[in-house]
Amino acid sequence: MFHPATKVTIIAERMLQSGIVKILEDDGAKGYTIVDGSGKGEHKSRDGDRASVVHDFSIIRIEVMFSDRKRAERVAEDVAAKYFRQYPGVVYLSPIEILRPERF
Amino acid sequence: MFHPATKVTIIAERMLQSGIVKILEDDGAKGYTIVDGSGKGEHKSRDGDRASVVHDFSIIRIEVMFSDRKRAERVAEDVAAKYFRQYPGVVYLSPIEILRPERF
Amino acid sequence: MFHPATKVTIIAERMLQSGIVKILEDDGAKGYTIVDGSGKGEHKSRDGDRASVVHDFSIIRIEVMFSDRKRAERVAEDVAAKYFRQYPGVVYLSPIEILRPERF
Numbered sequence: 599m600f601h602p603a604t605k606v607t608i609i610a611e612r613m614l615q616s617g618i619v620k621i622l623e624d625d626g627a628k629g630y631t632i633v634d635g636s637g638k639g640e641h642k643s644r645d646g647d648r649a650s651v652v653h654d655f656s657i658i659r660i661e662v663m664f665s666d667r668k669r670a671e672r673v674a675e676d677v678a679a680k681y682f683r684q685y686p687g688v689v690y691l692s693p694i695e696i697l698r699p700e701r702f
Numbered sequence: 703m704f705h706p707a708t709k710v711t712i713i714a715e716r717m718l719q720s721g722i723v724k725i726l727e728d729d730g731a732k733g734y735t736i737v738d739g740s741g742k743g744e745h746k747s748r749d750g751d752r753a754s755v756v757h758d759f760s761i762i763r764i765e766v767m768f769s770d771r772k773r774a775e776r777v778a779e780d781v782a783a784k785y786f787r788q789y790p791g792v793v794y795l796s797p798i799e800i801l802r803p804e805r806f
Numbered sequence: 807m808f809h810p811a812t813k814v815t816i817i818a819e820r821m822l823q824s825g826i827v828k829i830l831e832d833d834g835a836k837g838y839t840i841v842d843g844s845g846k847g848e849h850k851s852r853d854g855d856r857a858s859v860v861h862d863f864s865i866i867r868i869e870v871m872f873s874d875r876k877r878a879e880r881v882a883e884d885v886a887a888k889y890f891r892q893y894p895g896v897v898y899l900s901p902i903e904i905l906r907p908e909r910f
Contacts, residue, residue: 631713633739635841691903695795737843799899
């Protein structure tokens with residue numbers, strides 16, 4: 599029996615990991631996973647004023663799932679507001695289906 | 703030309719890798735990918751009786767795709783039934799679109 | 807405020823990384839992330855003529871996001887046409903929601 603849920607994926611520089619994890623925990627995430635990687639991107643660095651190109655930075659990819667979409671939106675917005683005006687990175691939502699919604 | 707398909711993502715402790723891969727192969731998966739990572743989570747350890755908090759375990763993230771949703775559901779249910787009552791971990795389904803459905 | 811977008815995920819042998827990244831850049835991708843992994847799969851090696859089983863190859867997983875679905879489709883088709891008739895690998899599209907569509 600599968601239930602709809604929302605996954606938040608956060609891709610960010612590794613140095614932001616502990617700050618992002620604190621947001622997840624403050625917002626009540628029950629579990630998350632972190633995978634290392636590398637990346638490259640063009641990102642606005644200050645709210646649209648100017649653009650900076652960032653090459654080959656060391657990144658983390660964090661995934662966290664919520665059965666309540668509102669909580670997923672809040673985590674995504676909190677992370678974007680705190681970090682992604684200043685630092686390169688991205689956060690997005692994905693529709694998923696899970697087996698035990700009480701765990702998320 | 704894109705075709706709807708279902709992706710199964712399994713996040714588990716690394717020690718479960720060979721057992722999970724065996725389920726994928728027994729269920730007829732034609733290919734999968736495995737990425738290493740690290741994670742943390744709060745998980746029920748025995749069917750809801752009590753909860754255990756697991757910190758900083760070494761994890762794998764396995765992805766496998768099926769053009770037949772029923773097969774994706776069966777793999778997800780088989781993995782969850784065999785491992786995720788006892789061990790921390792999560793399995794979820796995602797809607798995707800693929801180019802060559804005969805390969806999945 | 808979340809906006810619908812399309813994510814392209816490419817799973818390929820590591821030796822194809824620079825060629826795939828060139829396609830992404832030629833097709834106007836503004837950013838992507840790459841994560842290392844390992845994988846196994848059964849794949850047609852030459853346009854359906856014969857099948858080869860590939861074991862335990864070293865892979866990369868590339869993710870790139872587009873607010874314009876047509877561009878996501880073009881990248882996926884270009885990568886598949888150039889590489890995945892000859893080499894093992896997979897490309898798929900996923901529906902996502904993003905916060906700042908002007909960045910993708």
